[in-house]
Amino acid sequence: MDDKPNPKTSSESSERLFSFGVIADIQYADLEDGYNFHGNRRRYYRHSLVHLQGAIDDWNTQSSTLSCVLQLGDIIDGYNAQHKASETSLELVMNTFQKLKVPVHHTWGNHEFYNFSRDYLTNSKLNTKFLEDQIAHHPETRPSENYYAYHFVPFPKFRFILLDGYDLSVLGVDQSSPKYQQCMKILKEHNPNMELNSPQGLSEPHYVQFNGGFSQEQLNWLNEVLTFSDTNQEKVVIVSHLPIYPESSDSVCLAWNYRDALAVIWSHECVVCFFAGHTHDGGYSEDPFGVHHVNLEGVIETAPDSQAFGTVHVYPDKMMLEGRGRVPDRIMNYKREKALHF
Numbered sequence: 001m002d003d004k005p006n007p008k009t010s011s012e013s014s015e016r017l018f019s020f021g022v023i024a025d026i027q028y029a030d031l032e033d034g035y036n037f038h039g040n041r042r043r044y045y046r047h048s049l050v051h052l053q054g055a056i057d058d059w060n061t062q063s064s065t066l067s068c069v070l071q072l073g074d075i076i077d078g079y080n081a082q083h084k085a086s087e088t089s090l091e092l093v094m095n096t097f098q099k100l101k102v103p104v105h106h107t108w109g110n111h112e113f114y115n116f117s118r119d120y121l122t123n124s125k126l127n128t129k130f131l132e133d134q135i136a137h138h139p140e141t142r143p144s145e146n147y148y149a150y151h152f153v154p155f156p157k158f159r160f161i162l163l164d165g166y167d168l169s170v171l172g173v174d175q176s177s178p179k180y181q182q183c184m185k186i187l188k189e190h191n192p193n194m195e196l197n198s199p200q201g202l203s204e205p206h207y208v209q210f211n212g213g214f215s216q217e218q219l220n221w222l223n224e225v226l227t228f229s230d231t232n233q234e235k236v237v238i239v240s241h242l243p244i245y246p247e248s249s250d251s252v253c254l255a256w257n258y259r260d261a262l263a264v265i266w267s268h269e270c271v272v273c274f275f276a277g278h279t280h281d282g283g284y285s286e287d288p289f290g291v292h293h294v295n296l297e298g299v300i301e302t303a304p305d306s307q308a309f310g311t312v313h314v315y316p317d318k319m320m321l322e323g324r325g326r327v328p329d330r331i332m333n334y335k336r337e338k339a340l341h342f
C-alpha cells in the first residue's frame with residue numbers, strides 16, 4: 001500500500017479491485033473412468049479430485065487478492081448413490097475444500113439431487129447460505145426458505161446472487177408432495193417421451209428431467225434484489241448451475257423457464273455476468289443487454305494432463321477471466337453505462 005497513488009488517480013480503470021475463483025462439475029466418484037451418455041466424452045471420476053486439489057493450491061497462492069470461490073454445482077457424481085458412497089464421497093471432496101483459504105459458495109445441480117434430498121442438502125455443508133448478506137431495512141431482498149438462493153457482497157458495490165435452478169424440479173423432492181406433482185405436470189406438458197431425460201423430438205429440448213427451473217417466487221425475489229442493486233449502483237454477478245442464455249449453451253442444457261429469468265435480468269441495469277456449469281463443454285456469449293454468459297468447462301471431462309478452473313479478476317470497467325487448462329481467458333467489458341465511477 002506504500003506506493004498507493006492518491007484516490008483520484010487510483011480510479012484508473014486498470015486497477016484490480018478483487019478476484020474470485022470459479023469451478024464447475026467436479027462430479028467426483030471412486031470409479032474407473034467412464035463415458036458420458038452419448039459415449040463420446042471420457043469422464044475421469046477419480047482424477048476430478050486431483051484437479052480440485054490443483055485448483056485449490058493455485059487459489060491459495062493468490063489468497064491475498066482472492067475474495068471467494070464459486071463452486072457451480074454437481075460436486076459429486078450420481079453414481080455414488082448406486083454405490084452407497086454419497087456421504088463418503090461428499091466428505092472427501094469437502095475435506096479437500098477445507099484446505100482453501102477463502103470461503104467457497106456451493107451451488108446445487110442435478111447430481112446433488114441424485115445423491116441427496118433437498119432436506120439433506122439444506123442441513124449439509126453444501127448449504128453456504130450462512131455467507132449471505134442481509135440488507136437492513138429491505139426485507140424484500142431476503143430469500144424465502146422455499147428455494148436455495150441468496151446474495152452476498154465480496155467487495156463494496158459488487159453483489160453476487162446465487163440462484164436455485166432446481167427450485168422447479170422433480171429431483172430431490174418427495175414424490176407425494178404437491179410441488180412434485182406441479183413440476184411433473186410442467187415437465188410432461190413439454191416432454192411426451194417415456195424417458196423424461198430424453199430430449200428426442202422435442203421442440204423445446206431443454207424440458208428434460210435433468211434440468212429444472214425457477215419458481216415465480218424466486219424470480220420475484222431476484223427482481224427485488226436487482227432493483228436494490230440498480231438503485232445503489234452496484235454491479236451484479238449471478239451464479240447458477242443451469243445456464244439461461246441459448247447462445248452460450250447447447251439447446252438441451254438450459255433451465256426450463258430460462259426466458260423468464262432473462263426477462264427479469266434484462267429489466268435491470270446492474271447485471272454484468274452470469275456463470276453456469278452443467279454443460280461440461282463450456283460456452284460463452286454476451287447478450288444484447290451487455291450481460292456476459294459464461295458456461296464453465298466441467299472438471300469431470302478434463303484429462304489428467306489438463307485443468308478446468310478459472311480466476312476472475314474484477315476491475316472498475318471489466319472482468320477478466322484467467323482460465324486454466326481448457327478454460328479460455330476472456331475479457332468481459334461492462335457496457336459503457338455500467339462502468340463504475342469511483
Ligand SMILES: [Zn+2]
Nearest residue numbers: 074109110278
Ligand atoms: Zn448438471
